[in-house]
Amino acid sequence: MINNFLKRLVKNRKLTPTERLGNRLGYMGTGFIILSPYLLPYGNIGATTYIIGGVMCIPQVWISKQWNLVLINLNVIVGYFIYLL
Numbered sequence: 034m035i036n037n038f039l040k041r042l043v044k045n046r047k048l049t050p051t052e053r054l055g056n057r058l059g060y061m062g063t064g065f066i067i068l069s070p071y072l073l074p075y076g077n078i079g080a081t082t083y084i085i086g087g088v089m090c091i092p093q094v095w096i097s098k099q100w101n102l103v104l105i106n107l108n109v110i111v112g113y114f115i116y117l118l
Contacts, residue, residue, distance in 0.1 A: 055093040062089025066109075083113040 048056070065086030073079030087109040094102040 052096055055096040058089045059093025062086040062091075062093075065089065077117055080113040080116050084110050084117075087113075 063086065065082045069079050069083040069086060071079075072082055087106040090106050091103060094100075094106065
């Protein structure tokens with residue numbers, strides 16, 4: 034009885050191709066962001082990977098309408114772009 038109730042609470046649906054692409058880009062961008070602090074001492078490669086990671090994460094959070102994370106990623110992109118200049 035409880036199991037049946039819990040199944041009714043969850044909507045079973047497949048992801049659209051846009052959502053799947055956004056998820057994959059988000060995972061890849063997160064990987065770049067995780068790697069970036071270790072690359073900062075080696076010239077501009079660390080800042081560049083921060084920018085690439087931020088750009089790759091934006092589609093995932095845009096599709097899921099997590100506007101606070103969109104702003105954080107834009108902040109990372111702008112901040113490290115200024116750092117490179």
